[in-house]
Amino acid sequence: MAPRSLLLSQDLSSYLLLFLLLLPLLCASEVTPEPCELDDDDYRCACNFSDPEPDWSSGYQCMSAIEVEMRGGGHNLEFLESADIDPQQYADMVKALRVRKLTVGAARVPARLLFALLRALGYSRLRELTLEDLEITGTLPPALEAAGPALSTLRLRNVSWAAGGAWLAELQQWLRPNLKELGIVQAQPLAFSCEQLRSFPSLATLDLSDNPGLGERGLAATLCGHKFPALQHLRLHNAGMETLTGVCAALTAATVQLHYLDLSQNALRASAHLGAPGCVWPSTLKSLKLSFAGLEQVPKGLPAKLRVLDLSCNRLSRAPRPDELPEVEKLILDGNPFVDSGVTKPHEDLQNSKLTGVCGQPSLI
Numbered sequence: 001m002a003p004r005s006l007l008l009s010q011d012l013s014s015y016l017l018l019f020l021l022l023l024p025l026l027c028a029s030e031v032t033p034e035p036c037e038l039d040d041d042d043y044r045c046a047c048n049f050s051d052p053e054p055d056w057s058s059g060y061q062c063m064s065a066i067e068v069e070m071r072g073g074g075h076n077l078e079f080l081e082s083a084d085i086d087p088q089q090y091a092d093m094v095k096a097l098r099v100r101k102l103t104v105g106a107a108r109v110p111a112r113l114l115f116a117l118l119r120a121l122g123y124s125r126l127r128e129l130t131l132e133d134l135e136i137t138g139t140l141p142p143a144l145e146a147a148g149p150a151l152s153t154l155r156l157r158n159v160s161w162a163a164g165g166a167w168l169a170e171l172q173q174w175l176r177p178n179l180k181e182l183g184i185v186q187a188q189p190l191a192f193s194c195e196q197l198r199s200f201p202s203l204a205t206l207d208l209s210d211n212p213g214l215g216e217r218g219l220a221a222t223l224c225g226h227k228f229p230a231l232q233h234l235r236l237h238n239a240g241m242e243t244l245t246g247v248c249a250a251l252t253a254a255t256v257q258l259h260y261l262d263l264s265q266n267a268l269r270a271s272a273h274l275g276a277p278g279c280v281w282p283s284t285l286k287s288l289k290l291s292f293a294g295l296e297q298v299p300k301g302l303p304a305k306l307r308v309l310d311l312s313c314n315r316l317s318r319a320p321r322p323d324e325l326p327e328v329e330k331l332i333l334d335g336n337p338f339v340d341s342g343v344t345k346p347h348e349d350l351q352n353s354k355l356t357g358v359c360g361q362p363s364l365i
Contacts, residue, residue, distance in 0.1 A: 034058050038065060042098075049073045066098050072107025078137075080113055094123040105132035111140045111162070118148035118174045128153040136161045140170040148174035153181040155207075160188035169196035183207035190214060194224035204230055209237035209262075216246030223254035232259040232284075241266040244299055248279035257282045262289040264310075268299065290314070291335075292359075298324045311336070313359035335359035 036047035036058040045062035050073035062068045102121075114136060121129075126149040140163055154175065161167035168184075169192065180202055184190060190211050206228065208214060214222065219236070234256070241247050241263055251258065268290070281303035288302070288309055295314040302309070302325070309328050311320075313335035325331065333339055 036061055038062060043067060045069070047071065049075060062099075064098060067101040068099050069103040069105075071103075071105045072109075074106055074108075076108040077113060078108075078110055090120070091123045094120055095125075097124050099124060099126055101128040101130075102126055103130040103132065105130075105134060107133075108135045108137060111136050111138040115141055115148075115174055121149040122147055124149055127151060128155075130155040130157070131159050132157045134159045136163070136167070138162060140167075142173070147176050150176045151179055153183075154179060155181075155183035156185065156187065157183070158186040158188070165189065165191050165193045166196060168192040169198070172198055172200075178202050181205040181207075183209075185210045187211055190218070190222060192222070194221070194227065197224055197227055199227050199229065202230055203228055205233040205235075206231055207235040208239055209235050210239070212238055212240045215240040216242065216250050219247065220250035220253050223250060223256065225254050228254065228256055231256045234258055234260070235262040236266065237262055238265040242269055244268065244301055245279050248281050248301070251282060252279060257284045259284050260287040260289075261285060263293065264289050265292040268293040268295060291332075 035049050035051065035054050036045060038045040038061050042064045044067040045065035046069040047059055047062065048071045049056065050071070054073065054075070059070065062070075104117075129149065129151055132155075136159065163170055177200075179200060182200070182203055182205070185207060187208075190208070190213075208219070208222065211218075214236075219239070219241070234251075236247070244263075247261075247263065251261075278301045283305060285303045286305060286307040288306055290299070291310050291312040291314070293314055295311065295316065297316065298311070298320045304327070306325070306328055308330040309325060310332040312332045316333065316336040317338050319333065319338065320331065
């Protein structure tokens with residue numbers, strides 16, 4: 001049997017070892033949390049450098065993630081501009097990155113730094129890039145032979161550009177021509193120079209939502225005739241549209257063959273000249289979303305071959321008649337007064353859609 005003094009010494013050693021193991025947990029509440037967090041599967045990593053003097057090196061732990069979100073906490077990133085080096089020196093490291101989706105937001109970014117990033121990402125396997133709440137300062141450098149990443153999706157939300165109307169054309173120089181989806185939401189500014197813009201040969205989806213100052217004239221200018229030959233889906237949620245005729249005219253001028261059009265949350269009204277000849281919509285347009293548009297009756301001049309029509313959350317007092325929508329197969333009407341009041345809806349053959357639930361209460365801008 002061991003002496004009592006030896007047993008006591010072993011107990012003290014065990015307690016000391018346990019204390020050392022628990023010390024990091026005991027002190028966790030007093031230590032500033034890491035700005036970056038990587039999930040257990042090494043799939044998603046998110047960083048928020050909101051501290052006055054953030055630990056930027058924490059971002060290294062995101063190098064193994066597939067989805068990466070970096071938010072700069074409103075910091076000016078000019079101090080990183082001097083770090084631009086020849087990307088060929090670290091091409092092998094970039095090629096080894098797993099990242100497929102990258103979000104960069106909440107910072108003041110010199111243009112040279114942004115495009116140095118795009119140049120480096122040209123060696124990566126990145127497919128989706130989102131830029132949010134950014135102020136891009138300075139002039140943009142000309143594109144080099146090494147293009148940027150082969151993106152399928154690019155989303156811009158609340159991004160301001162010192163380059164003015166030339167920003168998209170200069171950004172396009174760093175994008176390979178296989179871009180499928182482009183979002184320009186809350187743009188500052190949205191207008192860009194069509195003369196400098198090259199064609200987007202593969203772009204199928206364009207989102208110009210939440211640009212209430214766009215309007216129909218702005219839409220016609222933004223679509224830049226013949227620059228979007230493959231465009232099929234156009235989202236104009238809360239984009240200052242006023243009449244279906246004006247939207248139709250803009251689409252006709254741009255020679256786009258849409259399949260889907262979202263005009264939700266636009267305060268639509270009847271055309272000013274009721275006797276004027278109607279506009280001919282693209283024959284390919286089969287789905288139209290007109291929810292939250294303040295409509296009191298089924299609008300006239302709808303696309304002739306429409307198959308899906310969303311009129312939810314408007315002010316309709318009755319169901320559409322079959323002659324108003326002769327070819328519509330799926331009609332969404334929930335959230336209108338006659339539905340909510342329990343009024344019997346005639347022509348049930350038009351009601352082939354499932355109700356989408358109670359409407360929210362967005363304001364028409």
